[in-house]
Amino acid sequence: MREFSKHQQAAIAGLGITETGKVYDKTVTEFATDAIRLAVADAGLTLGDVDGLLFSNGLGGGLTLRLPRDLGLRDLRVLSEISAYGATAIAQVQYACLAIAGGLAETIVCVHADVPLRPSVGAGEAYRASVAGRRSPTGFGAMTMIGGMRGANSMYALAARRYMEAFGVTSEQFGAVAVAQRRWAMMNPRAQFRTPLTIEDHQASRWIVEPLHLYDCCTVSNGAIAIVVTRSERARNLAQPPVYPWGWAQTHSGYAMARDSDFGLVSGAAIGGPAAMKMAGITTTDVDICELYDCYTYTAIITLEDYGFCAKGEGGAFAASGVLGPGGALPTNTGGGQLSSYYLWGMTPLSEAIIQARGQGGERQVAKHDVVMVSGNGGVLDYHGALVLGAQAPI
Amino acid sequence: MSFNLQRDEHSAAFFDATAQGQLLIRRCPRCDEFYPPHQRHCIDGTELEWAPTSGQATLVTWVVDHGAVIDPALAAADGATSVAGMVEFPEGPWMSVALVGVDLETLRAGDALEAHYLRLGDESVPVFGPVGRP
Ligand SMILES: [Zn+2]
Numbered sequence: 001m002r003e004f005s006k007h008q009q010a011a012i013a014g015l016g017i018t019e020t021g022k023v024y025d026k027t028v029t030e031f032a033t034d035a036i037r038l039a040v041a042d043a044g045l046t047l048g049d050v051d052g053l054l055f056s057n058g059l060g061g062g063l064t065l066r067l068p069r070d071l072g073l074r075d076l077r078v079l080s081e082i083s084a085y086g087a088t089a090i091a092q093v094q095y096a097c098l099a100i101a102g103g104l105a106e107t108i109v110c111v112h113a114d115v116p117l118r119p120s121v122g123a124g125e126a127y128r129a130s131v132a133g134r135r136s137p138t139g140f141g142a143m144t145m146i147g148g149m150r151g152a153n154s155m156y157a158l159a160a161r162r163y164m165e166a167f168g169v170t171s172e173q174f175g176a177v178a179v180a181q182r183r184w185a186m187m188n189p190r191a192q193f194r195t196p197l198t199i200e201d202h203q204a205s206r207w208i209v210e211p212l213h214l215y216d217c218c219t220v221s222n223g224a225i226a227i228v229v230t231r232s233e234r235a236r237n238l239a240q241p242p243v244y245p246w247g248w249a250q251t252h253s254g255y256a257m258a259r260d261s262d263f264g265l266v267s268g269a270a271i272g273g274p275a276a277m278k279m280a281g282i283t284t285t286d287v288d289i290c291e292l293y294d295c296y297t298y299t300a301i302i303t304l305e306d307y308g309f310c311a312k313g314e315g316g317a318f319a320a321s322g323v324l325g326p327g328g329a330l331p332t333n334t335g336g337g338q339l340s341s342y343y344l345w346g347m348t349p350l351s352e353a354i355i356q357a358r359g360q361g362g363e364r365q366v367a368k369h370d371v372v373m374v375s376g377n378g379g380v381l382d383y384h385g386a387l388v389l390g391a392q393a394p395i
Numbered sequence: 396m397s398f399n400l401q402r403d404e405h406s407a408a409f410f411d412a413t414a415q416g417q418l419l420i421r422r423c424p425r426c427d428e429f430y431p432p433h434q435r436h437c438i439d440g441t442e443l444e445w446a447p448t449s450g451q452a453t454l455v456t457w458v459v460d461h462g463a464v465i466d467p468a469l470a471a472a473d474g475a476t477s478v479a480g481m482v483e484f485p486e487g488p489w490m491s492v493a494l495v496g497v498d499l500e501t502l503r504a505g506d507a508l509e510a511h512y513l514r515l516g517d518e519s520v521p522v523f524g525p526v527g528r529p
Contacts, residue, residue: 139406148479
């Protein structure tokens, strides 16, 4: 028998996704306001019903506390920028639920918007530039960069190589994640990449930073996604099937970069996943669908392990067995994920989780969609958010 | 492209030592814990001291950045690819370093490496390669 606290009194009632990808005709604020209007309309509400706003910037920044003014929102009772990098979206859901349970506000919109892409600049280059432009290192920082560590791709490659060395996981097994997700993406009209992908394609793709091939790495997208969180009783009388947060956790591990460090081997998911499932009153066997943060194929694999869907070190074999793809026993990243659909940080897995829990996945809809496990991951496995969503209200 | 590596107040003693072919890490005078060179305070709050380390290390993990723009001095030492890694000192701390002269076909976590010093800009930078490499 689950024990539900008063925190579990809110539901996700609206979802708004703008056009995503190489879309150059909008500012970050325009993307955000478009997504918010879409989410509010999706819920069957108007902007006048909104009394809380939690916004999230990508690395490009640009969203400010002026956002309510741009929307004409007045008399808000909650307003904040939330940032935990890739764990932000799940944190936004958590803070919205807590704010509603605590009586701070009734209907809170959470939005993430980013415009890292510019015409005629490559995706990786655009993303790297937005990071590198922020500092000009001296001393140890400069020595690290000159030594070859130049941003997220390098750091994740370091983590992935340590993991591969420790457990004998192969690049082909990483590739199984990319291939499975592309099969899902081919059924998602919103996905940026919908042409077939094979393990051979994955292996033949250029190195981004070895051991990561091109198809191990997420895409980069312009766009925005917003959700509406409101009291469960209210959500039940709105336009969409409510989606209920059953359990959640944040774990921001912090690795000692020294002997016996877990860096690359175990992430915050190992604590956050079980904690969120315990709060939800479920175990991994109750989960119908996984929507996992997949900045890299490797990230999805260790999250599966850390959540307990397979044993530590067996995530590669687990992926290669075919369970993650359409028809598999554990449908995972059913919209194509960040690898093949769109990259809007934690809103990518969260948005697909909402679509699936509602039963609105169209051609790619998973038949049993009562419980969806969602992850968020930020930094280099530094920040983790776990969220269990249910299609039914907690009893 | 040459990188003009500039020391700052926190790295000055480190680069004074590398110029002499000596590698420094950090040590807590209170609890004797060792830290990487960039660290300034122990978890217990104590300001860290410099401590010499042998220059011997083991490989923890590594990456190959095929498209990297690298300093000519590094390129001369190791060709066009940029190999970087995390090494572990005998005292325990890790450091992110450039790797030179390693054979990518046989490289493995746990391999023994040792420090060599390369002049990059105004400073001598420790890079790591196989033990006994000239
Ligand atoms: Zn100490």
